[in-house]
Amino acid sequence: MPHPPQKALLAELYGRRLLRDEISMLQTALDSYLQAETILKEPALITQNHRLFCVRCGNQHPERFAKHPCARCQRICTYCRHCIMLGKVRSCEHLYSTKIQPRTSSHHSHVLNWKGTLSPGQTKASEAVIKAIEEQSALLIWAVCGAGKTEMLFHGLEHAFTKGYRVLLATPRTDVVKELTPRLTNVFPTVPIASYYGGSDAKDPSTPFIIATTHQVLRFYKAFDVIIVDEVDAFPYSYDKSLQYAVTEARKPNATMIYLSATPDKPLRQTPGLQTIKIAKRYHGHPLPVPTFRWCGHWRRKLQKSTLPQNVLDWLKQRQRKPVFLFAPSVALLTQISAALHKHSLPHQTVHATDPNRHTTVEAFRKGDIKLLVTTTILERGVTIANLDVAVLGAEDAVFTESALVQIAGRVGRSTDDPTGDVLFFHYGRTKAMLAAKRHIQQMNREGDE
Ligand SMILES: [Zn+2]
Ligand SMILES: [Zn+2]
Incomplete structure (x- = not known):
């Protein structure tokens, strides 16, 4: 029986669910982890209720699968077109994950480096965020454009980092990831932050605070204690059930869910058990311009x-x-x-x-x-x-x-x-x-x- 390889090799799989191509470890190491059941392997495409189902993105629309002569298995095999921008998920492939989680030893305290003041609306939202994180519940912040929603998160994030929680901030747009990352790095200078978007080079998925585009969330699995979904109504999130699936798969079982939106749609507003906080005023107190x-x-x-x-x-x-x-x-x-x-x-x-x-x-x-x-x-x-x-x-x-x-x-x-x-x-x-x-x-x- 081979010696189990060093745990350090596992780091690339922490909180992730990846294709073989996305894992760098050698086959011998992977094999012994599989034998020890430290790494789990599951088929990437399955049949569920007589329909094909992509385990990575949750796609089950027959028209979003295709067949091709496959170089890997030398047969005609099926692949998912829906999440193809992250690499092909084929019927001859597996997804790999690990139950082992990184130890959240680094409880960060006094991490918030911000001297600003919150408007009354922001304060109300900020308190609700802290409460949702304490109670591990779900919260919708319905805040008008210009309400200053990023600041509403600061105290809640501080609370989460103090508890050693892992936090994901998911947003539909790469631009927003790029804008928020330096801003949040300034506010939380001692908390390691990684940003994931198409073309980014972030490597360490065990970073306590991850800012990612909603597509990149598809690679995370049971990883986060707190998930914040920014602009939950925005394309592509609201039109794309697979991104909702991604967020569900990325959360730990009791994770806090916080949704931010200026224009939440009805299905979201009527989600059972979702508490809503409405901030109808901009941070500067002036009304919204009427078209x-x-x-x-x-x-x-x-x-x-x-x-x-x-x-x-x-x-x-x-x-x-x-x-x-x-x-x-x-x-x-x-x-x-x-x-x-x-x-x-x-x-x-x-x-x-x-x-x-x-x-x-x-x-x-x-x-x-x-x-x-x-x-x-x-x-x-x-x-x-x-x-x-x-x-x-x-x-x-x-x-x-x-x-x-x-x-x-x-x-x-x-x-x-x-x-x-x-x-x-x-x-x-x-x-x-x-x-x-x-x-x-x-x-x-x-x-x-x-
Ligand atoms: Zn194949
Ligand atoms: Zn897929």
Whole structure:
């Protein structure tokens, strides 16, 4: 019988569930761990209720599986298309995990390095977070855009680290991971923090505080005592059952779940046993800017002639010295809008999700080098720019859901120095979503006044 290999080798599997390719240890070491049942091995694709089921991502849609001649098993084998961005899960493969958990010996105390003060709303939320962590319960923080939700977490996080808990903060966007990591490192300078996103090089999954995109969560397994899901309503999380599955798989059995959202959908709000705290006021105490609807006729036809509706042009010309986001319904329309703006000598840049210059463009906008940015819904969240005005062209388009429109309006008036600004919905026919978004904002303002 071979000697069991050193425990250090196991570290890469702590709180993880990985494919063979994702584990670096040699086959001999893996074999002896399997024999000792220190590492567990399970089929990666199984049949459940007569349906294929991907154990990594929870996919069970028949159309999201495919077959291919497999180089590994030399047969025609099935793989999961749904989580393929993390490497192929095939029917001839297994997932590996370990029951052994890293010892949470490092109880961090006095870890919070933050001298700011919380608004009354933030204080209420902060206390609820601490309580949820103590009681290992589930909490939804429904906080308006600009309420300052990151600060609401500070005291709860401190409490969790003091107890030696492992914490995951999951967020749909890589941008947000990159923005939050340095910010939280400043606030918790003695707590090791690792960030996981596509292309990141974080290696140690036993780090007590992990900030990850929701996709990366698919590789974690029974790892966390506290899970915070940021922007729980945001694409892709709300449309993607597999990411909910990922969060469920990543938690330890009694984990605290904290959901953050400005626009939670009904199914979430009605989750049994989920306590909700509503923060209807921004941290600076000013109301949310209410959108104005402006009919602009058949704007698509205008774009085909490389021009824009007159009221849109007038509005843009009036704000040539102010930062402005102009939201468009699709990437395809950005080129047409850009051509029209050129024709009217309005300097601008465009940006969309897969734009290779996306980060430099947003950075130039932040610095004030660009004043007008024409964007898809990619910038609807997570971006804070002072003195911003926003307009939506074609607010009636189906991509502009109630939640997207509330988020877009929520970009405006975020700084204490300039808490107001314009939110214009240019449209060719009002939609239910537009009306719902406006009602939502007005309702939050009423509640904020109470
Ligand atoms: Zn195969
Ligand atoms: Zn899958």
